[in-house]
Amino acid sequence: MQARPSPRLQDCRQCDRQDPLAPLRERFALDRAEIYLNGNSLGPQPVAAAGRMRRAVEQEWGRDLGRSWTRAGWSDLPRRLGARIAPLIGAGPDEVVVADSTSVNLYKVLCAAAHRARQAGRLRILAEAGGFPSDLYIARSVAEQHGMTLSFIDPRPLAAQMPADAGIVLLSHVDYRSGRLRDLAADTAAAHAGGALAVWDLAHSAGVVPVALKAAGADYAVGCSYKYLNGGPGAPAFVWAHPRHVGQDRQPLWGWRGHADPYGYLPDYVPAADIGRYQAGMPPLLSMTALACGLDIYEQAEPLGGLAQLRRKSLALSGLFMACVDPHAQALGLTRLTPAEPAQRGAQLSYRVAQGGPAIVAALAGQGVLADCRAPDVLRFAFAPLYLRHEDAWHAAQRLLQVLRGGLWREPRFGAGAP
Numbered sequence: 001m002q003a004r005p006s007p008r009l010q011d012c013r014q015c016d017r018q019d020p021l022a023p024l025r026e027r028f029a030l031d032r033a034e035i036y037l038n039g040n041s042l043g044p045q046p047v048a049a050a051g052r053m054r055r056a057v058e059q060e061w062g063r064d065l066g067r068s069w070t071r072a073g074w075s076d077l078p079r080r081l082g083a084r085i086a087p088l089i090g091a092g093p094d095e096v097v098v099a100d101s102t103s104v105n106l107y108k109v110l111c112a113a114a115h116r117a118r119q120a121g122r123l124r125i126l127a128e129a130g131g132f133p134s135d136l137y138i139a140r141s142v143a144e145q146h147g148m149t150l151s152f153i154d155p156r157p158l159a160a161q162m163p164a165d166a167g168i169v170l171l172s173h174v175d176y177r178s179g180r181l182r183d184l185a186a187d188t189a190a191a192h193a194g195g196a197l198a199v200w201d202l203a204h205s206a207g208v209v210p211v212a213l214k215a216a217g218a219d220y221a222v223g224c225s226y227k228y229l230n231g232g233p234g235a236p237a238f239v240w241a242h243p244r245h246v247g248q249d250r251q252p253l254w255g256w257r258g259h260a261d262p263y264g265y266l267p268d269y270v271p272a273a274d275i276g277r278y279q280a281g282m283p284p285l286l287s288m289t290a291l292a293c294g295l296d297i298y299e300q301a302e303p304l305g306g307l308a309q310l311r312r313k314s315l316a317l318s319g320l321f322m323a324c325v326d327p328h329a330q331a332l333g334l335t336r337l338t339p340a341e342p343a344q345r346g347a348q349l350s351y352r353v354a355q356g357g358p359a360i361v362a363a364l365a366g367q368g369v370l371a372d373c374r375a376p377d378v379l380r381f382a383f384a385p386l387y388l389r390h391e392d393a394w395h396a397a398q399r400l401l402q403v404l405r406g407g408l409w410r411e412p413r414f415g416a417g418a419p
């Protein structure tokens with residue numbers, strides 16, 4: 001194979017000057033001396049959030065109190081935020097609600113799906129081995145409660161390994177550890193062809209990979225808002241159920257917020273006819289206020305090319321990083337886990353290191369590059385296109401090479417590593 005010339009800094013800067021999304025970087029309160037590649041873990045703070053939160057605390061909570069249910073629009077905030085997330089995941093505006101955490105939402109949709117699967121006599125839940133642990137814990141709990149079995153597939157397309165008796169397939173669109181992107185439409189079709197419902201976790205794709213849930217005919221989806229959606233620490237998650245299901249869905253947490261008439265204080269539980277039934281208790285309104293600031297920036301991206309442009313840029317950034325790092329990977333003990341094909345990678349690149357993962361991350365942080373390490377030894381670099389520049393991808397790659405070549409990470413001060 002012919003060696004390609006390594007990307008040049010001046011070319012990266014030229015890309016940044018031509019980048020239609022470049023102005024959005026100013027919307028984030030990032031330390032300009034750092035390169036933040038942890039957006040897949042906790043997105044950075046929107047500049048507008050501090051003022052907006054101050055208003056929520058001082059005015060809406062401090063002075064208006066209960067009047068804020070109408071004045072500040074608290075009443076329908078979970079649905080309004082859901083409607084704003086909907087275009088990012090290919091859902092209708094009335095089909096998404098923001099509530100609880102991803103794990104809790106997954107529990108709710110898996111129980112609804114289990115109810116259907118059991119009626120069809122299908123008692124197997126399939127999930128990907130090595131998937132996000134919380135998802136697998138929840139799946140195991142649902143399997144146990146519903147008399148089902150949990151079994152595992154590998155990263156290959158689902159069609160190649162679909163058993164005959166599955167009732168539910170639970171998949172991450174982008175794997176949190178490897179960064180591998182699944183073909184949501186193809187795997188959904190394979191699940192349906194095998195008689196199973198398709199449940200998707202969009203934690204690592206919502207906001208950086210265009211998602212077409214409805215076009216694919218998927219059944220259920222959940223996702224996270226504090227990662228690429230930049231909703232802030234503890235921001236609540238979202239949940240989607242296909243409208244062909246939702247009116248008959250039995251989700252297990254019968255709380256007043258999911259009631260058809262929450263203010264009727266009726267003795268019997270009657271679930272809302274739509275996705276609203278996936279709510280249970282009081283929404284975290286302050287966190288939701290912060291999440292709105294994250295979603296504002298996605299709307300500001302719309303006239304600049306929107307999700308399609310964000311995806312193009314994210315692939316360009318990770319492509320740049322690979323072009324800088326990969327020619328030296330073998331010599332430095334790095335193995336890329338994320339496939340290079342654009343159709344098979346999200347916004348994140350993962351590299352396995354022979355040793356010293358946490359110390360390498362700590363040494364990189366000392367050089368102003370924030371990445372993370374997932375057990376056992378996987379370095380993760382997230383290329384969030386709202387605020388990163390091509391130049392940042394280039395510098396991050398050079399600093400990784402320096403840290404590995406110079407053996408900087410072996411210094412005792414990095415020995416404890418990052419948590």
Ligand SMILES: *Cc1c(COP(=O)(O)O)cnc(C)c1O
Nearest residue numbers: 101102103104132176201203224
């Ligand atoms: C981050 C993440 C979650 C988060 O779950 P919470 O319950 O909101 O903490 C869930 N699933 C996956 C795949 C994730 O990456």
